[in-house]
Amino acid sequence: ACGLYHKMNGQNRPLIKPKRRLSACQESRTCCANCQTTTTTLWRRNANGDPVCNA
Numbered sequence: 001a002c003g004l005y006h007k008m009n010g011q012n013r014p015l016i017k018p019k020r021r022l023s024a025c026q027e028s029r030t031c032c033a034n035c036q037t038t039t040t041t042l043w044r045r046n047a048n049g050d051p052v053c054n055a
Contacts, residue, residue, distance in 0.1 A: 005013040031038055033050035040053035 030043060030051050032040070032053040032055075033046060033048075034052050035055065037053050037055075040055070042054040043051050044054065046052050
């Protein structure tokens with residue numbers, strides 16, 4: 001496993017794991033599948049089961 005990161009990424013593994021910023025959709029957990037908004041008065045689901053806003 002020691003050389004696997006280097007083999008896959010072409011560089012040594014960083015000593016400290018970099019912090020990833022969350023997008024607004026990932027932060028709020030609910031994001032419209034159509035327009036990516038995170039705020040609405042009413043959430044519903046489309047035919048695929050994805051959350052969509054009431055717009």
